[in-house]
Amino acid sequence: MTRVPASIEVELFAANGETARGRLLDVSVIGLRMTGARPWPPGTTCRVHLREPDREVAIEAQATVVRSDEESMALRIDVLPHESFERLRGLLLSLAADGAAIDDELSERLGYLTEDP
Numbered sequence: 001m002t003r004v005p006a007s008i009e010v011e012l013f014a015a016n017g018e019t020a021r022g023r024l025l026d027v028s029v030i031g032l033r034m035t036g037a038r039p040w041p042p043g044t045t046c047r048v049h050l051r052e053p054d055r056e057v058a059i060e061a062q063a064t065v066v067r068s069d070e071e072s073m074a075l076r077i078d079v080l081p082h083e084s085f086e087r088l089r090g091l092l093l094s095l096a097a098d099g100a101a102i103d104d105e106l107s108e109r110l111g112y113l114t115e116d117p
Contacts, residue, residue, distance in 0.1 A: 001029050006027050006095055008023065021037060022036030042065050
């Protein structure tokens with residue numbers, strides 16, 4: 001999957017009430033990598049809010065931490081509601097060097113993403 005560099009605000013909300021805030025390093029159809037937050041252990045599930053510049057509405061998803069170290073955390077997107085899918089699509093297409101490749105990846109991923117976990 002194509003990783004698209006991006007620098008927008010990210011907020012994480014774990015089931016235990018812990019929160020984290022940082023900035024995206026990159027984002028793809030299946031996940032994201034962020035910096036600026038204390039790393040959470042792999043396997044931690046959370047809600048993700050991506051705040052696009054000049055937009056009040058966030059891209060929201062459920063995700064799982066797959067890698068973390070002192071510098072960054074990588075999360076896999078597990079659930080992405082339709083409204084957020086469309087917002088993520090717009091963000092990826094606006095930032096990607098190859099919009100056609102991103103559009104193909106999004107089409108393939110659409111059948112995997114669901115409204116419910």
